[in-house]
Amino acid sequence: MQPHDAVTPWRPLPVLLHRAEQVIVSKEQAPLGRLLPYRRSAGGRPASPTQLPDQLARQGWRVDLGGRGLGDLLLGLGLIKALIDTQCGPEPHYQGQRAALFQRCRIPMDVSSQPHGHVISTPGARPVGFEAVPESPATWLDDLGDGRVEVHAALPMRYYLNLEQALGLPLPEQRACLPAFTSQGGTRDPFHVVFIATTSWPDRKDYGAASFSEIAVELVRRRAAPWRFSVITADTASPHRLPEFGTIDHEVHGGLPAVDCLDLFGSAAVVVGNDTGLTHLAALCEGPDGRGPEVIGLYGRHSYAKWTTGSARHHAAATAFSQMMAVADACPVRDHLDDSLWGTASDIHRLPADGVAWLAGRCAGWW
Numbered sequence: 001m002q003p004h005d006a007v008t009p010w011r012p013l014p015v016l017l018h019r020a021e022q023v024i025v026s027k028e029q030a031p032l033g034r035l036l037p038y039r040r041s042a043g044g045r046p047a048s049p050t051q052l053p054d055q056l057a058r059q060g061w062r063v064d065l066g067g068r069g070l071g072d073l074l075l076g077l078g079l080i081k082a083l084i085d086t087q088c089g090p091e092p093h094y095q096g097q098r099a100a101l102f103q104r105c106r107i108p109m110d111v112s113s114q115p116h117g118h119v120i121s122t123p124g125a126r127p128v129g130f131e132a133v134p135e136s137p138a139t140w141l142d143d144l145g146d147g148r149v150e151v152h153a154a155l156p157m158r159y160y161l162n163l164e165q166a167l168g169l170p171l172p173e174q175r176a177c178l179p180a181f182t183s184q185g186g187t188r189d190p191f192h193v194v195f196i197a198t199t200s201w202p203d204r205k206d207y208g209a210a211s212f213s214e215i216a217v218e219l220v221r222r223r224a225a226p227w228r229f230s231v232i233t234a235d236t237a238s239p240h241r242l243p244e245f246g247t248i249d250h251e252v253h254g255g256l257p258a259v260d261c262l263d264l265f266g267s268a269a270v271v272v273g274n275d276t277g278l279t280h281l282a283a284l285c286e287g288p289d290g291r292g293p294e295v296i297g298l299y300g301r302h303s304y305a306k307w308t309t310g311s312a313r314h315h316a317a318a319t320a321f322s323q324m325m326a327v328a329d330a331c332p333v334r335d336h337l338d339d340s341l342w343g344t345a346s347d348i349h350r351l352p353a354d355g356v357a358w359l360a361g362r363c364a365g366w367w
Contacts, residue, residue: 012323015351017359018304018316022175023151030149031305032329033139036161040142041150041174050168052128056088060124064131065096067117069200070258070277073098074178074284075309076132078156080107080120081177082163083130089122100259106286107179135334137162139306153303153326154310176310180286183266188287191225193360194264196273196282198234204339205274207298207348209244214353215272215360216248222357223366230264232256232278268293270360274348275299275307283314294363296356300348301325301332301339315363317356321346 011029038044061083065076084092084107093110094102096118102111109120121127137158142150152161152175160177164170195212199205209231216229229250231242238254253264261278265271265285271293273279283295296315297308303325304318318326321342325331332339339346361367 012320012327014320015355016304016316016318016323017355018318019359019363020308020310020312020315023153023305024144024148025151027147027149030141031139031151031153031327033141033151033153035141035143035149037165039144040161040170041144045170046165046168048168050166052167053086053088053169055128056083056086058124060089060122060127062119062121062127062129064129065118065120066132070098071275071280071307072132072134072277073118074277074280075134075155075307076159077107077179078159078177079130079132079163081156081173081179082160082171085171085173086167086169089124092120092122095119095121098258100257101181101262104181104184104259104262105179106182132159135331139329151305153305153329154308155306156310158306176312178284178309178311180290180292181262181281181284183262183285183287183292185263185266185287187267188269188291188293189228189267190269190364191366192228192230192268192270193219194230194232194268194271194273194282194293196232196271196276196278198232198278199274199276204301205276205348207274207351209242211349211351211353212272213242213245213248215357216245216250218354218357219360219366220248222361225366230268232261232264232273265293270364271295272356272360273297275302275304280309280314283309283311294360296360296363298348298351298356300351301346303329303331306331313363315359317351317359319346319348319350 095114099111099113140152140161156178231252233254236255238252265282266287271282279297285292299318299322304316304322305326
């Protein structure tokens with residue numbers, strides 16, 4: 001199985017195997033999106049600063065990242081990174097349910113725990129308020145000239161470019177704006193594969209232990225190597241072995257906290273996971289050497305181009321329905337789309353295990 005033709009990445013296929021890359025297409029092949037009012041990649045910048053930078057410097061700022069799942073929280077950090085890149089004000093402060101995780105964030109910040117929600121702010125009597133609402137930001141298209149556009153579809157860059165325009169000031173990040181999270185694990189094992197078998201909606205978004213085991217079988221079949229397989233499940237009472245894996249040696253980590261997952265990711269060469277927060281976290285994981293695992297997200301019902309960190313290590317296997325969501329810049333939640341209407345076109349189990357294994361090997365350099 002071959003990857004999608006990089007020249008026409010918006011033509012839906014039965015299955016898309018996509019390696020992360022800068023997306024430049026002809027205007028005729030662009031997904032639905034909004035054109036930036038300046039040519040950013042050519043050095044263009046917003047016409048003039050607004051009053052917002054001065055307000056941020058005087059009053060501070062406060063971002064409510066909501067109370068939804070880990071994935072929305074992590075992708076919403078695109079807005080935080082944009083605010084920090086304005087260089088207005090002192091070090092920010094995180095308050096929320098994931099204090100231990102944010103102590104590993106490469107953005108310097110004070111951290112404290114609270115039982116509900118996630119708020120990041122800087123001091124000020126009347127801080128300027130922002131909300132990270134993932135359904136809101138549109139895809140942005142940057143006109144490169146010669147009939148081509150660069151596509152900024154990843155949710156973090158949507159937040160980032162929205163704020164750049166609100167500020168009227170150029171910001172430095174070009175494509176991947178999210179901060180890294182530090183792994184404190186040991187040496188990376190070049191044949192360690194981690195499967196993330198958790199999701200917020202098991203009936204629709206879970207590839208399943210049986211399918212993850214098929215990926216492992218295919219990897220073993222393709223190359224003789226000292227393979228090591230780990231499976232992260234949601235259930236703290238998960239057995240030490242999953243029957244679906246048969247004779248394939250593996251270890252199970254049931255209900256592992258996100259901060260501890262970082263250390264497991266840090267020891268892996270490849271992470272394959274459902275479209276869920278831990279998969280995004282794996283793509284942001286970096287060891288002391290600045291390197292992290294290659295990550296493949298499995299997309300059935302949401303846009304693979306939007307629900308991604310934008311990292312050069314964050315790849316995708318996507319159904320035809322996921323690709324349609326990317327072309328139309330649509331969202332089954334926001335737009336009230338019942339993906340089951342499209343039958344097998346949105347079924348995550350239609351993603352072939354041998355194709356996902358092939359993509360993993362190409363990304364990791366195994367073949």
